[in-house]
Amino acid sequence: MKLDRILPFARILLEKAVRPGDITIDGTMGNGFDTVFLAGLTGADGHVYSFDIQKEAIEATAAKLNAENLQKRCTLIHAGHEHLSKYIRKEHSGKVTGAIFNLGYLPGGDKSIITQAETTISAIEQLFELLAPEGIIILVIYHGHPGGSAERDALMDYVENFPQQKAHILRYGFINQANNPPFIVAIEKR
Numbered sequence: 001m002k003l004d005r006i007l008p009f010a011r012i013l014l015e016k017a018v019r020p021g022d023i024t025i026d027g028t029m030g031n032g033f034d035t036v037f038l039a040g041l042t043g044a045d046g047h048v049y050s051f052d053i054q055k056e057a058i059e060a061t062a063a064k065l066n067a068e069n070l071q072k073r074c075t076l077i078h079a080g081h082e083h084l085s086k087y088i089r090k091e092h093s094g095k096v097t098g099a100i101f102n103l104g105y106l107p108g109g110d111k112s113i114i115t116q117a118e119t120t121i122s123a124i125e126q127l128f129e130l131l132a133p134e135g136i137i138i139l140v141i142y143h144g145h146p147g148g149s150a151e152r153d154a155l156m157d158y159v160e161n162f163p164q165q166k167a168h169i170l171r172y173g174f175i176n177q178a179n180n181p182p183f184i185v186a187i188e189k190r
């Protein structure tokens, strides 16, 4: 298949936005795949701030970073992303170039612990203030699990009504696949 799948496409967008030395954010660290990817983009002079509410996610991500000797490039924060501005220093304001929120539940973990629209939107609002012009926030929206469609609907309502003069926002996803395939929303600050 020549078309980019969802997660590779998210990474292509982040690669366009993030340069070595930049600040990036993983809003939902989970098993750490996105944090490791961001640490590769920001390099030794940049930094990744990653959030999760589950201890299992912090442990899994720390283990992956240690295995690749990337731990110095990342701060793992055991707190909800809705507290983002408490943890990201003011001097980073306007300097974050890339962020990803891979929504839903922790694969291999407790499927009842899921991201929620209200807290996700609160995090996006705080993050948008820290974002550099042409910085990109990726939302990977899974909506097949219980609670997923409510988060999807609230997020789509939020992004579809986001002021056009502040951001370019696109949606990318396969539209003829079975089982509620995930899709991406990318927000680029103008």
Ligand code: SAM
Binding pocket: 027, 028, 029, 030, 031, 032, 033, 034, 035, 051, 052, 053, 054, 057, 079, 080, 081, 082, 102, 103, 104, 105, 106, 107, 113, 114, 115, 116, 119
């Ligand atoms: N990015 C991850 C990876 O690379 O493996 C996958 C993330 S997983 C789909 C979603 C994660 O969001 C779960 O680990 C869950 O604990 C976390 N989560 C749920 N609510 C959260 C919140 N309010 N703030 C931060 N993380 C949250």
